[in-house]
Amino acid sequence: MFIKTKRGWEIPEREATPEHVFFNRRRFLTGTAAIGAAAALIGCGEDKVAQAEAESAAPAADDPSAGLYPFKRNATYTLDRDVTAEELATRYNNYYEFGSSKRIVEEAQALPLRPWMVAIDGMVARPLQIGIDDLMKQMPLEERLYRHRCVETWSMAVPWSGFALKELVKLAEPQAGAKYLRFETFMNPEVAPEQKTPWYPWPYVEGVTLEEATNDLAFLVTGMYGKPAPKQNGAPLRLALPWKYGFKSAKAIARITFTDARPVNFWQTLQASEYGFWANVNPEVAHPRWSQAQERLLGSDEPRPTLLYNGYGEFVAGLYANLQDEKLFM
Ligand SMILES: Nc1nc2c(c(=O)[nH]1)N[C@H]1C(S)=C(S)[C@@H](COP(=O)(O)O)O[C@H]1N2
Ligand SMILES: [Mo]
Secondary structure, eight states, rough: OOOOOOOOOOOHHHHHOGHHHHHHHHHHHHHHHHHHHHHHTTTTTHHHHHHHHHHSSSOOTTOOTGGGGGGOOTTTTOSOOOOOHHHHHHHHHHOGGGGGSSSSSHHHOOOOOOOOOEEESSSSOOOEEEEEHHHHHHOOOOOEEEEEETTEEEEEEEEEEEHHHHHHHHHHOOTTTTEEEEEOOOOOOTOOOGGGGGSSSSOOOOEEHHHHHTTOOOOEEEEEETTOOOOGTTTEEEEEEETTTGGGEEESSEEEESSSOOOOHHHHOOOOOOOOOOOOOOTOBBBBBOOOOEEEEETTTOOOOOOOGGGGOOOGGGTTTTTSSTTTHH
């Protein structure tokens, strides 16, 4: 964040990184990591950085799922805007395990994707440990065009590949008392050194209600742009909850726990006054530090109006009809 490699489509850093504003100060006071990273960048021209990223961002040639792509597109989900250029959607990321800047492509390549076990446990008929490739074999694979809206106000539109979360719920056979799903990202400080920092509540945790999880729109992502997802976008398994702010869409999921206790998510643990459990997109409910009325698509400098539920009200508004006392929009 100290050295800015400016590109036309980038949102000014002061607008684009508010999620971690509080914590950077502490990081600055306590650590020299950021200074080291900045020094490394000084010695490295933009072209070289771009080239290194291009080489490292391609899905691994030996990915055993590569032959399954592309998946058939589900025509139910259509966009009101162009699909974001792949180059932008796969180079401008939030992935705090690998750093708090938007340029973590190179760092993320350290994550090994196989073997990748997903634990499905808690209040289910039979707790399960399943490899990602076995899981994909059992799921109806499809492609969906979804909008994505980060709480920081940038947005994109992506062709995600994967399967409906409700299909995994079926596989898991939740017990009668299960009310929530809790998602946990991998924990491995050796490959994700940021996980050694004490001021973040690792591992990254997210959660939804069982009712949200079985809504048609809730999607588990394995790929994007007709290929396995690159590591920086959350391979081999991430969420896409397009009616919620982007932080709900946890990356690199290693555990899914069915529970009767509402999960406390990563950002809520850090700053409960700014980030809650529901985090549904609403242009009229401002974040405490900025307005949510508008957003900016990656690749465009034009602000455009934010949509209630990010434009997915017809699918999800009914989930919240009886929850008006909850803080649904933060
Ligand atoms: N494990 C993990 N998942 C995460 C994050 C993160 O830092 N770690 N960032 C979230 C945020 S704030 C956003 S906006 C999206 C960004 O996804 P993208 O990099 O594919 O655009 O991932 C979400 N999932
Ligand atoms: Mo975000």
